[in-house]
Amino acid sequence: MMTKFRKGLTFAAAATLAFSLTACSSDDGTEGAEGTDGGSGEAAAAGDNSLTVWAWDPAFNIFAMEEAEKVYQEEHPDFTLDIQEVTWEDLQPRLTTLAQSQEFGELPDIFLMQNNAFQKNALNYPDLFTPITDSGIAFDEFPEGVTAYSVIDGENYGVPFDAGTAISALRTDILEEAGLTVDDFTDITWDEYIALGEQVLEATGKPMLSGIAGEPDTILMMLQSAGQSLFDAEGNPTITDNEALSSAIDIYSQMVEKGIYLEVNSWDEYIGSLVNGNVAGTINGIWISGSLQTAEDQAGNWGVTNLPIVDGVDGATHYSANGGSSWAVSSNANVELATDFLASTFAGSTELYDTILPSAGAVANWLPAGDSDVYSEPQEFYGGQPIYADVISFGAEVPANNTGAYYYEARDAVGVAITQIMGGTAPADALGEAQSTVEFAMN
Amino acid sequence: MMTPVVRPDRATTTPAKRTKGSPRYSSPAARRRSLTGWAFLIPAAALIGLMMFWPMFQALILSFQTGRGSNLDWADPLTFNYDRMLDDDIFRLTLTTTLLYLVIQVPIMLVTALVLANILNNPRLKWKGFWRTAIFVPAAISLVSYSLVFRTIFATDGLVNDALIWVGFIDNPINWLGETNTARLVIILGLLWRWTGFNVIFYLAALQNIDPTTLEAAKMDGAGPIRTFFSVTIPQMKPMILLTVIMSTNGTIQMFDESYNLTRGGPANTTMTMSHYLFDVSFQNNPNFGYGAALSYVILIIVAVLAAIQMKVGDKRD
Numbered sequence: 200m201m202t203k204f205r206k207g208l209t210f211a212a213a214a215t216l217a218f219s220l221t222a223c224s225s226d227d228g229t230e231g232a233e234g235t236d237g238g239s240g241e242a243a244a245a246g247d248n249s250l251t252v253w254a255w256d257p258a259f260n261i262f263a264m265e266e267a268e269k270v271y272q273e274e275h276p277d278f279t280l281d282i283q284e285v286t287w288e289d290l291q292p293r294l295t296t297l298a299q300s301q302e303f304g305e306l307p308d309i310f311l312m313q314n315n316a317f318q319k320n321a322l323n324y325p326d327l328f329t330p331i332t333d334s335g336i337a338f339d340e341f342p343e344g345v346t347a348y349s350v351i352d353g354e355n356y357g358v359p360f361d362a363g364t365a366i367s368a369l370r371t372d373i374l375e376e377a378g379l380t381v382d383d384f385t386d387i388t389w390d391e392y393i394a395l396g397e398q399v400l401e402a403t404g405k406p407m408l409s410g411i412a413g414e415p416d417t418i419l420m421m422l423q424s425a426g427q428s429l430f431d432a433e434g435n436p437t438i439t440d441n442e443a444l445s446s447a448i449d450i451y452s453q454m455v456e457k458g459i460y461l462e463v464n465s466w467d468e469y470i471g472s473l474v475n476g477n478v479a480g481t482i483n484g485i486w487i488s489g490s491l492q493t494a495e496d497q498a499g500n501w502g503v504t505n506l507p508i509v510d511g512v513d514g515a516t517h518y519s520a521n522g523g524s525s526w527a528v529s530s531n532a533n534v535e536l537a538t539d540f541l542a543s544t545f546a547g548s549t550e551l552y553d554t555i556l557p558s559a560g561a562v563a564n565w566l567p568a569g570d571s572d573v574y575s576e577p578q579e580f581y582g583g584q585p586i587y588a589d590v591i592s593f594g595a596e597v598p599a600n601n602t603g604a605y606y607y608e609a610r611d612a613v614g615v616a617i618t619q620i621m622g623g624t625a626p627a628d629a630l631g632e633a634q635s636t637v638e639f640a641m642n
Numbered sequence: 643m644m645t646p647v648v649r650p651d652r653a654t655t656t657p658a659k660r661t662k663g664s665p666r667y668s669s670p671a672a673r674r675r676s677l678t679g680w681a682f683l684i685p686a687a688a689l690i691g692l693m694m695f696w697p698m699f700q701a702l703i704l705s706f707q708t709g710r711g712s713n714l715d716w717a718d719p720l721t722f723n724y725d726r727m728l729d730d731d732i733f734r735l736t737l738t739t740t741l742l743y744l745v746i747q748v749p750i751m752l753v754t755a756l757v758l759a760n761i762l763n764n765p766r767l768k769w770k771g772f773w774r775t776a777i778f779v780p781a782a783i784s785l786v787s788y789s790l791v792f793r794t795i796f797a798t799d800g801l802v803n804d805a806l807i808w809v810g811f812i813d814n815p816i817n818w819l820g821e822t823n824t825a826r827l828v829i830i831l832g833l834l835w836r837w838t839g840f841n842v843i844f845y846l847a848a849l850q851n852i853d854p855t856t857l858e859a860a861k862m863d864g865a866g867p868i869r870t871f872f873s874v875t876i877p878q879m880k881p882m883i884l885l886t887v888i889m890s891t892n893g894t895i896q897m898f899d900e901s902y903n904l905t906r907g908g909p910a911n912t913t914m915t916m917s918h919y920l921f922d923v924s925f926q927n928n929p930n931f932g933y934g935a936a937l938s939y940v941i942l943i944i945v946a947v948l949a950a951i952q953m954k955v956g957d958k959r960d
Contacts, residue, residue, distance in 0.1 A: 291925070292925055295925065295929055299929075299931070319928055322710075323710050323713075323928060323929060412820055412908075412909065413908050413909055413910060462820070463798065464797060464798065464817070464819045464820055464908075465793065465797065465819075468797060468798065468799070471799075604710075604928055605927075605928060607926065607927050607928075608927050608928065611927075614910075615910040615911055618908070618909045618910035619910055622910075632731070635731075636731065636732065639729065639730065639731075640927065640928070640930075
């Protein structure tokens with residue numbers, strides 16, 4: 200998901216520019232009209248058997264929706280979906296605009312939402328959503344760490360779609376040169392990971408990990424693996440005096456200093472470091488698998504295991520998450536049909552997940568799907584390892600944490616702090632500044 | 643963001659003003675002509691009023707409101723958003739960065755443009771069409787495209803590092819976009835590449851309006867080419883230079899695309915411009931439209947003040 204997200208940014212930027220240059224062009228004319236057809240047209244015709252959906256990736260979530268439509272049609276032959284492709288970069292401003300202008304009639308019945316943006320949108324614009332806690336969808340069949348993104352004040356607002364379950368992916372051939380195997384990296388601590396990383400670096404000259412400088416994804420995954428985030432349960436920022444965060448930053452700086460973690464400047468460079476074989480592994484959401492598999496020459500040379508544990512932090516586990524998305528039911532929806540549809544597909548159909556896993560690599564959050572045979576099939580790219588079964592079992596262990604409405608502000612502020620720490624600023628000062636930046640944004 | 647070209651003289655030469663000296667029209671025909679002129683003006687004026695000034699007014703109102711998302715209320719005190727800005731470290735950083743771009747990039751660009759325009763204006767220059775096209779082409783390229791190209795060629799394993807290593811200037815690749823100073827340098831280089839040719843066109847137009855007899859006269863009086871340039875050419879180009887200075891200042895202060903696409907504002911927000919911050923505040927983070935609107939008004943005030951100073955200093959016409 201994040202892959203698409205970042206690549207899409209470019210296009211979004213291009214689109215924004217084109218739009219601003221043509222000044223007051225025909226936004227209302229074309230797109231608005233489409234929205235009207237989809238949204239209010241649907242609402243007016245409530246009771247008939249069709250739903251409108253906004254999603255962004257034809258190869259992934261739109262494909263999954265199309266398959267869900269087929270599944271639901273088996274019992275409801277006259278049911279149809281109108282799936283509209285709206286990139287995330289368009290979807291967010293569109294929601295903002297509709298909410299600001301109170302034009303809720305333009306909303307579709309169901310839209311997809313990035314997990315990390317869910318709290319922000321639901322808290323700022325509650326009028327966009329319909330709470331679906333008592334709609335008959337079995338939310339307890341999803342890992343709590345995943346539903347937590349879309350729960351506000353105890354109410355469920357979203358059905359989890361793709362998992363951001365974190366994996367530690369490793370190049371088995373590179374490890375072999377250093378006399379190591381994936382097992383050596385399983386159930387270890389970060390200290391051990393660093394020691395092994397030094398061994399790999401010495402033997403092969405390759406760092407273990409790579410990541411974008413100033414983007415704290417790795418650190419945030421470490422935090423979530425201990426059930427922590429940059430906020431406490433009340434939503435107050437906890438950037439200073441956060442033991443887990445200082446441990447994570449300490450691990451991160453050690454790795455960068457020792458040359459085990461290669462800092463790059465952009466998403467493309469990050470992907471490049473993976474597919475060109477410049478690093479011995481990566482730690483990210485399972486969606487990174489899609490990018491890894493573009494390096495066909497590396498087929499059979501990858502293995503997957505759980506994450507190292509952050510030493511000395513209460514509640515630390517080997518499991519975490521990064522990214523992922525959920526389906527939200529809008530305030531303009533045919534609620535009964537929309538929730539029944541979601542309950543019988545994304546929250547109730549192994550058949551659906553069996554189709555979308557092999558064709559689109561969409562790993563289910565819905566736990567019963569993991570029992571299916573499709574998930575235990577060996578994956579050739581991963582040397583015959585049935586990684587999807589592993590990922591499902593990891594997913595069930597991911598601790599929940601509070602992302603809060605100010606997730607992006609805090610994430611950016613911590614990113615700035617890390618850049619400063621790498622440049623020599625004392626961690627306490629940099630984190631103190633980050634804390635006050637987030638507090639400033641919140642007041 | 644691209645600056646709309648201002649044509650101050652057009653606006654004043656409306657048909658109505660042509661009937662000078664007679665507030666009461668000399669004949670019904672003249673009156674009708676005048677009304678026709680006004681009628682032609684109304685659609686454009688109404689559109690500008692509706693599409694530009696009305697939203698600007700609404701933004702002003704918005705800048706006195708506060709709240710997250712759509713829960714906007716009147717700020718207490720009304721100037722809350724403006725007061726808040728004084729404590730905003732990121733805003734202060736973006737303001738400094740933007741002004742830095744301005745004082746470094748605009749003078750270099752305009753002097754280069756002036757030199758290039760004079761070279762291109764030389765009647766003995768061969769392949770004139772080719773040079774002109776080559777210099778102007780960057781100005782026709784989308785801001786996003788060129789930002790992304792610059793981003794790629796200044797990557798750690800990009801063209802620039804490869805070339806420098808090959809020539810032997812450096813041994814290890816420079817992390818251009820990862821360090822504050824080099825990242826700012828790359829943005830300034832990008833701006834120079836993209837906008838110099840744009841200004842050359844304006845100067846060429848100005849040069850072609852210079853009466854050649856004045857240059858000949860200077861030559862007859864024994865002035866060398868440099869003396870002629872500074873004492874005869876430059877004074878006659880002054881209005882155009884003033885225009886380009888104001889346009890460039892305006893454009894740089896409102897700059898967004900390069901910051902957003904080339905460096906993403908990084909490292910640690912040190913290359914972020916004010917407009918980029920305004921965008922983040924309104925759309926990227928929790929939507930704080932009141933604060934965003936206040937930021938945009940501060941940008942407007944800065945542009946207006948700078949333009950006023952420049953006109954006071956630069957325009958001695960009476």
